[in-house]
Amino acid sequence: MAAEVVAIAATDLATIQASQMGMKAIGAGLAVGLTGIGTGVAEMGIGAAAVGAIAENKDFFGLGLLFTVIPETIVIFGLVVGLLLLF
């Protein structure tokens, strides 16, 4: 009887651990994916405007690039959170 209980507890523990790992993986995926979408949405407008400005004046390229990549930080944070979750 006791041995059975222990065995069941052990399987439960394994299941719980596995599902915890899965949850972590889902969390990491969500962190990267959602921040990626966020960055994309943010860069969409800036990028379009920057390309317009560069078409008018090529000197704007550096500054335009700078403005465009500013929201990149968001996805980097997502990536960092994802890495921290997994390792």
Add this chain to the structure above:
Amino acid sequence: MLKPKQMSRLLIAASRDQMAPVITELYRHNLFHIEEFVDQGQEGYEGFKIGTPLPGASEKSTDLIKVRAITNAIAVRGDDIDSVKTCQRAELKSKIERELPALERDVEDLTVRRSKLDTKLKEYEQKIVEITPFASVPVDLDLYHGYTRFTAFAGYVPHEITLSVPNEMFFSKGKEKNFLVVIVQTEQRGEVERTLQEAGFQSVTIPDETGSPQSRIDYYSGQIASLTKEIAEINGKLAGVRQKHAEFLAACEEFLKSEVEQTEAPLRFATTKQTFVAEGWVPSDKVEEVSNSLVQATGGKIYVTVLPTDYEHDAVPVEYNNPDFAKPAQMLMDVYSRPKYTEVDPTLMLAIVFPIFFGLILGDVGYGLLLLIMCFGLRKMMKGEDGQMFLKVLRNASIMSIIFGLLFSEFLGFSLPWAPIIFSRHLLIGGGGGHGPAIPALMIMSIWIGILHITLGRVLGMYNHAKQDHGIHRTKAVVANFGWLAVMWGILIAIWSNVAMPYMFNLTHLPVVALGFNVGTFVGGALILIGVICIAWDSVLEVIELPTIISHVLSYARLVAVGLSSVAIAMVVNYMAIGMFIKPQLANLTIVGVFIILVGVIIFLLGHTLNLALGILGGGLHSIRLHYVEFFTKFYKGGGKKYIPFGMKRKFTED
């Protein structure tokens, strides 16, 4: 170093008859940045007028236009030609007089003929397009017109139709459209038109030709073939001209351009009836050289002096002053903005830190070597100066990439035969052994880089403001920069006092003073408070920017994050190609297995090519972004005027 070249404002005054030798001398030195004279009654320039070009200016510009027309027609670009030998200018001058008109005539003849043939070619092609639909109707083309009592219609209809009036009709079914030709009596024309329109008839013009459609098409095709041949012949002749004269033309262009620039230089000077005055900038260490040679060239009939300068209000042209290894990074600076004359020029820091960041992100011996090979390969192909600079930047970056690859022990995602020397970035992909990546340690390393980089930026910010601003504004700006530093370090000290972290200072064991917090927490809190007050003193609105302190420091985590993602892609590619395709097949080789191994090899090559491209983009863009956004915003304004000396670098000509 860290400062642009020192410039002096030079004033040159002489009588007008000395203008030509002075201009020649200045042009030869290629050092004098002309401050253009604008006729707007500046102080001290009353009664001066803008000068007139030297004699011969218009002939020379006409010649230059001719040369450019030729070079455009035969696609010669000075940048693409490696100069084998340089021409003597005097020799070139007589050669231009002798040969240029004939050459121009030849090239113009050829291009005019070519464009005529081109027009004809288009015309014939159009004719073929017009006749083609009629080819399906077994009627000669001359039978469609020339009637007084009949009218012919031709065009496309969606489906077959019948007319209520007497007619002669040909209908040919096509794949998409059906072609219809119908001839009716002219008096019933209106009715027919109506019926056709209702049926969705799209009319086409009936070509004005004789003979059977197919024979006409054959005729025009023959014509087109011979025209194409003729055009190819002309192109061949032009290519011959190009091969024979390319260098001469490039030399001509360079020579005439320099002549035109010189003869038109007086347009930038201030002149009176008898004299002229030119102002401009010369690097301070070259003042002596320039003025001595001017005196020599004019036999002493000139007045040259260095004017006192107000470096803050005069728009001083900026020329970089960097050691050779840092020069390529100037290109990256120019993409952002050239430094102002009075501020710190961060090119040197960029030149050192950029490759390091790149190496940290793309630390892989294999990719580094591939990049290095690519740089050397492209060197022959990219001719422009900017392109060369870019390749040098990339070369430095790839060398750092190799060095960090050795430290990280990485080769195309495989590990080298030693354990990582600094931090491990090996992920546990494909069931490999090992400890996995040292993520916390790597993160903290990148945060430290961020803290130090930003601190450096803020200190430079204080220096720049102290140097450029005046009065209360200067104090405020310096104090505000100090405030930002105080808040950042305050937050750090407060964190260290409460949480012990690897590779960071541990202040948790400091004596507890009140509320369960230790001394460090209160010191940190005080620093934050002082910092906020300092920032608010300069501008209250700036306080809402406080969160950027944390986001900017954390932004340096990209050094690790982007790098790890590139390692991950490399390892996944390896696992897919070798672990899933190649290895299982090698164990038991069959004919199908060879094919599967080939697929594995293709995956390997494609995957690593893609990852290398991503790595260049990611490594380059993120490293430069860390400079532009996180570093430069702390101290750098830019917007300096480019130093453009009067003269040119000669490639094809010499005196």
